[in-house]
Amino acid sequence: MKARSFNKNIFNAGYLLIMLGILASCKKLVELPGNPPSFINREQQFADSASVMSVVAGVYTYNQSKGFGYSDANFTIATGLSADELSTTLSSSDRPQFYNYSLTPLNGSIIGLWQYPYQALYQVNDVLEGISDNNKLSASLVNQLTGEMKVLRALYYFNLVNIFGGVPLVTSTDYRVNARLPRASVDAVYAQITADLNDALNRLSPDYPSEARYRPNLYTAKALLAKVYLYQGKWQAAYDEADDVVGSNVYRLSEVPLNAVFLDGSEEAIWQIPAKNSYQQTAEAQNFIPSGASTPRYLVTPFLLNKFEAGDQRRQRWVGTTVVNGNPLSYPAKYRNRQATNLPLEGYMILRLAEVLLIRAEAAARLNNLANALSDVDIIRERAGLEASTADVTSQDAVLNAIMHERQVELCFEWGNRWFDLKRNVTPSTSAATVLNAVKAGYTPEAALYPVPQAQRDLNTSLDQNDGYR
Known part of the structure; x- marks a missing residue:
């Protein structure tokens, strides 16, 4: 399904685990068996609960070539450039293509956005196959791990479908079929996502299965399902799932200073994986935080900077500033630790309470429950040090615009939320065509989807290309 990931060489290799180096970064995600071997064959991988948990730890490892499929900041950078959040100083790279909508199927970053999620999906499907009808494992462990893997699979497909549109649905490890x-x-991709998440709801407990919130629980599945329903326009379903998460009282907004939101063990985290390895913490910090007096690779656009209101703590805590040749330059700073040794440790946030509150707010507004929608917005504004919203509580469009503004400044540089919001055309004034054509040139409806990498189409002639790309 992708170069180097869905070809015969990798499948014939059988997905060997490089356990010691990978699992060192997983903290206490799982307990390792004593003296684990460096390589184990597939039969050994699923021989007992200890070996299975070693495989599961690899799936969550913050390493896009061996584990979690979004461990290189590529997703954040590409979508931030395509939206109105970021510009880049890397003129000699392929990054400007995202900013000015000149992407081609040969863009190297596009390959990674396809390749690594599909590589991770192979690992997820491998676990699901390895634990299915496995009489060496307890029914409770199989149930738990099946739920977790289906949440992961749903996350990958949610991002893939919003980046590329329809994509191949790979739900097995059979390369002869997948290739x-x-x-x-x-619609079929979303049907798979919702089926996986609804199955996960029936399997997962409200309790987290590991230290901290590194592996999904019931509310993780509900939070992601709320987001999926929101994108599908299923307002009542989105509201109900988000309301369950908020009403659980398991999570609370982190107090100021707001950089505490992204610390490892954040009380706001619904799902957060440990990112530290031997040379860095998050790839976002490595890419965004300048080294010394150097020019940042990526700058926060003046358009976004101007959207922060006076006194907004998010502007002060989540945007950094450096001076180069007398010019102040602003860069993303939600993650600040460039080095593995920097303390306190940061963890890589996948889902958090503030996003779920904004999902509930938008769903409520769509259901014309405008006062409740603004109440959720004001909870987040208060945490940011701002007064309550002044949006007209009698106007649905005014309330939706207030929610979109809050999403813009609260969820900037996170999981492509701004890029996806612009493409959702929530209101006429917040649509991609309206906003982006006023900020920069080149946006067309075809730019809403990225091209399928040419390398994939060379391997799989069944893949057609998105409109607007050759």
């Missing part, structure tokens, strides 16, 4: 799969429709 020639055509693109499924957007």
Whole structure:
């Protein structure tokens, strides 16, 4: 399904685990068996609960070539440039193509946005196959791990479908089938996502299965499902799932200073994985935080900077500033630790309470419950040090615009939320065409989807290309 990931060499290799180096970064995600071997064959991987948990730890490892599929900041950078959040000083790279909508199927970063999630999906499917009908494992462990893997699979497909549109639905490890799969429709991908998440709801407990919140629980599945329903326009379903998460009282907004939101063990985290390895913490910090007096690789756009109101703690805590040749330059700073040794440790946030509050707010507004929608907005504004919203509580468009503004400044540089929001056309004034054409040139409706990498189409002739790309 992708270069180097869905070809025969990798599948014939059988997905060997490089356990010691990978699992050192997983903290206490799982307990390792004593003296684990460096390599184990597939039968050994699923021989007992200890070996299975070693495989599961690899799935969550913050390493895009061996574990979690979004461990290189590529997703954050690409979507931030395509939206109105970021510009880049890397003129000699392929990054400007995202900013000015000149992407081609040969863009190297596009390959990673496809390749690493599919590589991770192979690992997820491998676990699901390895634990299914496995009489060496307890029914409770199989149930738990099946739920977790389906949440992971749903996350990957949610991002893939919003980046590329319809994509191949790979739900097995059979390369002979996967290598020639055509693109499924957007509706079919969403059907798979919701089926996986609803199955996970029936399997997962409200209790987290490991230290901290590194592996999904019931509310993780609900939070992601709320987001999926929101994107599908299923307002009541989105509201209900988000309301369950907020009403659980398991989570609370981190107090100021706001950089505490992204610390390892954040009380706001619904799902957060440990990112530290031998040379760095998050890839976002490595890419965004300048080294010494150097020019940042990526700058926060003046457009976004101007959206922060006076006194907004998010502007002060989540945007950094350096002076180069007398010029102040602003860069993303939600993650600040460039070095592995920097303390306190940061963890990589996947889902957090503030986003769920904004999902609930938007769903409520769509259901014309405008006062409740603004109440959720004001909870987040208060944490940011701002007064309550002044949006007209009698106007649905005014309330939706207030929610979109809050999403813009609260969720900047996180999981492509701004790029996806612009494409959702929530209101006429917040649509991609309206906003982006006023900020920069080149946006067309075809730019809403990225091209399928040409390397994938060379391997799989069943893959058609998105409109607007050759």
